[in-house]
Amino acid sequence: MSSPLTADQIARVKATAPVFAEHGATITKHFYRRMFANRPELRNLFNQTHQASGSQAETLAHAVYAYAANIDNLAALGTAVGRIANKHASLNIRPEHYPIVGENLLASVVEVLGEAVDEPTLEAWRAAYAQLAQIMIGVESKLYQGAAWSGYRPFIVSRKVVESDEITSFYLTPADGAEACGFEPGQFVTVKRYVGELGVDQPRQYSLSDAPHGKWLRISVKRHGAPQGKEDVPPGRLSTLLHEGVEEGSIVEVTAPMGDFCLDRTKTTPVVLVSGGVGITPMMSMLSSLVAEGSTRRVAFVHACRNGRVHAFKTWLADTVAKHSNVARAVFYEDVTDADRAGIDYDFTGRIDFALIAEQALLPDADYYLCGPIPFMQFQRDALIGLGVDAARIHTEVFGSGAV
Template sequence: MLTEETKSIIKSTIPVLEEHGEAITSAFYKHMFAEHPELLNVFNKTNQKLGRQQTALAQTVIAAAKHIDHLEAIIPNVNQIAHKHRALEIKPEHYPIVGENLIWAIQHVLGDAATPEIVDAWTQTYGVIADVFIKMEAALYDEADWKDFAKFKVVAIKQESPDIKSFTVQSDAVTVKPVKAGQYITVKVHPDGEENDALRHYSICSVDITNGLKFAVKRDVAGEEKGMVSNFLHDNVKVGDEILLSAPAGEFVVEADADKSIVLISGGVGMTPIMAMLEDEIAKGRDIKFIHSAYNSEAVPFKDEITKYHNNDKVHFYFNYSETAGRLNKAKLTDIMNGDEEIYMCGSVGFMEAMLEVFNAMDIDRSQVHFEPFGPKMSITI
């Protein structure tokens, strides 16, 4: 339990954290990996190089400081991060390492401004937050379908769009239980020439596991930093090969009341978990509005699956092609939605931020909006 004095000190550091947060987290990661290079087998290198992980951690720390009187306010985000930690096999023994290096980074960046009182307050606060994560993740480990990473054989590969492939896998090593629409698996590979393992989360695109577990992968070639795992899967993995997966994870699932209409909205490869939701909710007889934004029609994945639902009067499809029609905006969505639906959406961080701004302009309550970005969630302002 944190004392009122400790909380007061933490709140007094908010302006400093807002100014130097990313410098602190950048120093933290650099120092931690130098001291514990084995952790490079866990952390996403692309997110590190592009600064996404640093931004996400900085915003997590700032959010904790701002809500220090009521830490339960950030529990939804903590829960999402905990799911990712479980999927990556983050264990309790990792937390003291993170804490030690985070405190070092605060002292390193702030210098004399990091008084003993501030260092002690953040040490205590980190301990409380770490304990929340450890307890939450312990429950997730207990619920997981299997432990650690298990071998799966690739039984089918399909080119869903020019840059997206789906992979269907089966395992003799573990039993795959029914999955929840919106969940993801984590793939672990070790590309030739690399010193470390590479791990990446990929959304499950179907709740039907009759022929195996199916997930989709977009080849990531954006900018100078290419996605190590996605390119490895696209270029090297063939039917008959084995890959390592951890058990399904994630809390991006439809929880709306059975009689509530929902909007499923996606951008690019964000359609992957949305397809699983579409399949599951159609089976339940729910009224659905399905909105997808892509550069053009050629970029739309899962065309075969979408086609089979076109005659279903419970689902209405809307496609927006930015090449010719520009981006989704308030005018377009106002024509489609009535504003009372529960919204489930997925896409890149940029897409999510743009949609959240549109929903704010439409006066849609944030409690109606449920989302999963392809990138660290806390890098989106909450």
């Protein structure tokens, strides 16, 4: 167990926090290169697409800065620790990984900043990292204790269903014939596959897109193409592998459900589910669960996508709304095609505008769950707060790099 930081160490870490605001990405990019050179097996734990784009290094730099800036008031970090711990536990990050990360991160600070960091300041950062590692290991230990299983477990793809031009669902059943585990609606799993062109396993986290019922775990995966304007960044490797190379009967390795972006099933107040694109997946789990439980809670399902070709689950959603008077929908298409039917496939053109759906979606005491691209969630969160929604009632899910 690490010793508490001294007042001098706290002051030194806090005083050098601005260094990470200025040089953090340079340090963290150096860190990843250094760590993978020294411990190449750890490449199996990290998304190599995010490494290539630099987004993972930038996210780590922001996280280190936030920790340093709040070293004297860690409560200010809010839910960040729990969210990161859930991501780590889903990736099977273990206590033995923390010393490796610490050694390479602190060495990178010295190698990038040189004489700008004196020994007392470096020692303060060592102590600060040890404190952070202890916090994270403690939180993750509790998550592991409560998990349905430890590490990766083989699942059979029992069904594969095309949901739209971009999204395909995979129904996963335990290879040992046991029942699928329970989970909280909104949680995710990590799926691991070997990527031959990289020579490593690659993990990806996918929201569960169905209600917990013991029959299967369903993930619904968007096939990601190369980002526009970034020809040096390849298409989504694992999503391509799943779409093209994983058929019914295939075995995939899966970790236990994790995540703190969960529907609060103890409440009876209204629920507003707001999604963009493939962000619909955890909302499907939440709505499916409410319907399966026979809940009478008022539900507004607000979804945005380009058009009907990429709109997954649209028939199921329309049928659910028709059968349950407590469920309403507001679907926005930004690029309507001739095949899209107003009032059947979609309800509004353009982007989500809560002013148009205030009667459906701005509900007293409602909880708002947001999932989609980070800019989408930031915009929707700001719009809701601007309309008087309490920020404490707005919940977001983030995959990849970034935060809201």
